[in-house]
Amino acid sequence: MPIPDCYADIRPYQDDEVAAVLERVSQSDTVHRALLKYRLPMLPHWLRERMLPLARYLLDRQLAGVNTVHDFQMWMEGWIERLLAKTATAVVVRGLDKMTPEQGHLWISNHRDIAMDPTLINYSLYQAGWPTSRIAIGDNLLSHPDIADVMRLNKSFIVRRNITNKREKLTALQQLSGYIRFSLDQHESVWIAQREGRAKNGIDLTDKAVLKMLALHGREHAETFAATLFALRPVPVCIQYEWDPCDLMKARELVARSKYGCYSKEEGEDTRSLLAGIIGQKGTIHVDFGQPLTDDELASAETMAAAIDRQMRHMTEILPVHHAAVRLLQQRFACYPDVDGGDCSRQIQDTLWQRIEGEAQDVQKQVLIGYAMPILLQQGIEQ
Incomplete structure (x- = not known):
């Protein structure tokens, strides 16, 4: 079913847009530099610069058979396999056998890494033979057009965070809530973090504001909170990294906030954190899919948040x-x-x-x- 135009500015790219987007990506020297740095990190910068035409040629060849979003995700899967082979000792996935892939689920996970959290959800689903999920991602990470293109090709949709006007913010949240409900109604799973921003202090707590956002679409149609969330079929997911590639960056930010009461991000800091999380060593990774939430647990934002937090702590492994x-x-x-x-x-x-x-x-x-x-x-x- 075609996605309504009212979601055009936040939704992932569709199959009929793939060719044009890949043309932009394949012509981007920023992408070529990133690929060369990842594959050949020991080469001096000047030599990598001379290899840009070769990188462009090889990327064009690799993308020649990619015509749909599914094709792109299959191509990405090879990159993710190689990435995890380099940066992880093992990936342990548990809990999917308790559910069936025939219907979509709202995966609500803790949030430790900008890019790898949703990547690992979809990697785990793919490895188990499940359809991959659509991914909620903040617009603060999409300031670079190449990153935005790749993420939206990979089934990401945009959460607009940089809005100060209250009326505009409510409109954006209603649009987001409607798109998530639309996706689940089409049996497409959705990933969303339990809170805005990563849990830098290691404490995974669900933000009730996120849950209330999910219920906005139902409220417009006179549904109760419980009825709306039941339709989304929410399941908590706990992601653990033995080693956090961004541990020092997170600690420096927390210390600065404690000392000075605030922390100002440098330009491009989110992108650097994203890249560090991708290429850094992680040790053993655990991805635990929990139990679907019950009617009683979905009675309110408060009971739902408490239920998610209980499952998160139960699934957390002491390493x-x-x-x-x-x-x-x-x-x-x-x-x-x-x-x-x-x-x-x-x-x-x-x-x-x-x-x-x-x-x-x-x-x-x-x-x-x-x-x-x-x-x-x-x-x-x-x-």
Whole structure:
């Protein structure tokens, strides 16, 4: 079924738009430079610049048979396989066997990485033989036209965040809510994060404002909150990275906010975080699909948020690096003396400390608290 024109400015690209978009992407030197840097990182910059015509030729050849969104995702799948082979020790996926792929679901996950969270959802679905999902992504990440093109080719739709006028913001949220409902009504799954922005402190909490946004479309049609959310078939998903490639960047931001009360992002910082999350080492990755939420849990935004948070904590796995972080907090900062840090090897402690050794003490401590958070939460301790 064609997507109504009222969603044209936020929806993913459709099959009849693929050829024109790929023509733009294949002619972009920014894309060619990024591919060369990824594939040949040891080459000096001047030599990569001379190889731009070759990169353009090879990309044109690879994209020659790509005519639809599905074709593009199949082409991307090869890149993602190679990426994960380089940056992850393993990807462990659990829980999909409890559901069937015949109908769409609203996947509501925690949010730790800008690009990899939805990528891993779709990778997990594809590997299990499920259809991939449409992806909600903030417009702050689409300031570069090439990134916007690639993301929208990959079934991403736009969440407009940079709106200050209240009336315009409400209109944008109603449009977003309507598009998500339209997608689910067409049996297309949708991924959305449980909150705006990543959980930089390691505490995954669902923002009730996100849930209320999802209900806006139903409210326009005199549906109750419960009836609207039931129609979306929401399922919590927990994503865990053994090692967070952006851990230091997140800790520096949190420390700055604590010291100065605010934090101003540098130009292009979101893009740098996006790229760091993609190419950085992640260790073992866990993707856990939870249980569909029940009628009682969907009674209100409050009960729904609490149910999602319970499942997130239940699915969170305690890893050796979490134990190592507790041990280092106790040894280096005399923090949490009564917390049981469990067992972990000296090697993991040394690896974690080497990661942060050159940082200021408050940044070191914040990184360790982030890694220790699953244990702190399990033992009833929060920041």
